[in-house]
Amino acid sequence: MITLAHYLFLSGIIFSIGLVGVVTSRNVLKVLLSLELLLAASNLSFVAFSKFNGDYAGQLIVFFVILVAAVEVAIGLAIIVLMYRRLSTIQADELKEMKW
Amino acid sequence: MSPVFFYIFAAILIGASLNVVLSRRNPLYNVLSLVIAVFALACLFVLLEAFFVGMILLLVYAGAVLVFFIFVVMCLNLKAEEVQKTQQKHMRWLGTTAGILFAVSFYFACQSFIKATAMGASTIRGTVETIGKVLFTDYVLPFELTSFLLLIAIFGIVSLAQGVLSTGKNEAGL
Numbered sequence: 451m452i453t454l455a456h457y458l459f460l461s462g463i464i465f466s467i468g469l470v471g472v473v474t475s476r477n478v479l480k481v482l483l484s485l486e487l488l489l490a491a492s493n494l495s496f497v498a499f500s501k502f503n504g505d506y507a508g509q510l511i512v513f514f515v516i517l518v519a520a521v522e523v524a525i526g527l528a529i530i531v532l533m534y535r536r537l538s539t540i541q542a543d544e545l546k547e548m549k550w
Numbered sequence: 551m552s553p554v555f556f557y558i559f560a561a562i563l564i565g566a567s568l569n570v571v572l573s574r575r576n577p578l579y580n581v582l583s584l585v586i587a588v589f590a591l592a593c594l595f596v597l598l599e600a601f602f603v604g605m606i607l608l609l610v611y612a613g614a615v616l617v618f619f620i621f622v623v624m625c626l627n628l629k630a631e632e633v634q635k636t637q638q639k640h641m642r643w644l645g646t647t648a649g650i651l652f653a654v655s656f657y658f659a660c661q662s663f664i665k666a667t668a669m670g671a672s673t674i675r676g677t678v679e680t681i682g683k684v685l686f687t688d689y690v691l692p693f694e695l696t697s698f699l700l701l702i703a704i705f706g707i708v709s710l711a712q713g714v715l716s717t718g719k720n721e722a723g724l
Contacts, residue, residue, distance in 0.1 A: 452556045457598075458660045460560050464567050466653040471571035473645030479577050479623065480570075483584055486615075487567050490591050493607070497676075501598045504672030506684045509603045513685070516603075516610050517696050521703040523615050527622045528710045534626050 457498035465491035478533065478540045482526050489519050555597055563590040581619045588612050600676035 464487060471484030493512045500508025530540055537544050566587035573579045588611045595604030674680070685693055 452553050452597075455660060456556065456560075457594075458663075459657070460563070460594075462653060462656040462660065463564055466649045466656070467564070467567045467571055469652055470645050470649035473648060474642045475571075477577065479619075480580060483570055483580050483619070486584060486611075487570060487587070490567075490587065493603075494591060494594060497595055497598050497600045497603060500676070501600065501674065502671055504674050506674065506676065506681060509600050509676045509681060510685060510689050512600075512603045513606060513681070514692060514696060516606055518699065520610055520615055521699055523618065524703055525706055525710075527618060528707045531622060531625070532710060540626070 454498055454502040458495055461491045461495040461498070464494065476541050476543055478530055478542050481542065482523065482530070486519065486523070489515060552597075556594070559590045559593045559597070563587055563594065566590060577623050578620065581616060581623060584619075585612050585616050588616070599674070602676050602678050602681045 468484045468487030468491060471487065472481055475481045475484060493515055496508040496512045496515070500506065500512075533545070534540055566583045569583035570580050570587060573583065588607060592604040592608045592612075595601075595607060
């Protein structure tokens with residue numbers, strides 16, 4: 451029997467993997483991909499809570515999170531393309547214009 | 551809800567997510583791993599009887615967002631990530647430690663929470679009909695506001711891309 455705890459632990463594992471990716475990646479594209487993992491983990495726990503609480507609100511929040519994530523990715527990728535045109539790299543370490 | 555399917559899809563999800571973070575080949579492989587992870591996640595949603603959200607996840611993520619990612623990766627023509635040994639090493643250890651610490655604290659938080667509330671699965675089914683009913687009655691204002699969000703995103707992207715298109719160089723300020 452699969453309980454709520456199984457889903458929460460799975461979501462925690464995915465969130466930890468994504469967190470490691472966000473902190474350790476120097477490649478901006480990989481940071482965005484890891485952010486998607488974080489969103490996926492929270493979506494999973496929302497849907498699991500929705501199922502085990504008998505409330506549709508969790509699934510609706512996931513719907514809105516997916517919409518906002520699509521917007522975030524579109525803006526993020528536009529910024530990455532601009533960064534590549536300006537610096538010819540997408541390594542986050544190269545963004546040091548405010549360093550003196 | 552079959553336990554076997556849960557474990558199969560959970561294993562696929564964890565393996566694909568590890569590949570997203572750890573793969574150091576061409577960034578295309580990271581993106582394709584994320585496609586697999588999204589598929590496994592959608593399967594888990596279906597196991598939880600959230601059919602509508604699972605389908606939206608497949609359509610929007612695997613269909614639109616990740617194709618956009620692949621498009622940008624191919625457009626930029628990136629090479630495999632070169633490993634900078636000196637700069638990255640301590641950061642990677644720090645990040646991994648933070649991740650493990652988070653996982654452990656999450657485990658304990660979950661355990662105390664599970665003890666406090668032992669819940670059984672309810673019988674709700676997130677079909678188009680049930681989700682649509684709630685979405686267009688109780689949540690109609692947030693739903694309409696997301697259209698403004700998408701509109702603002704379109705304005706933002708067009709204004710970011712405009713300088714690139716007209717002069718070949720970015721004048722938007724980034």
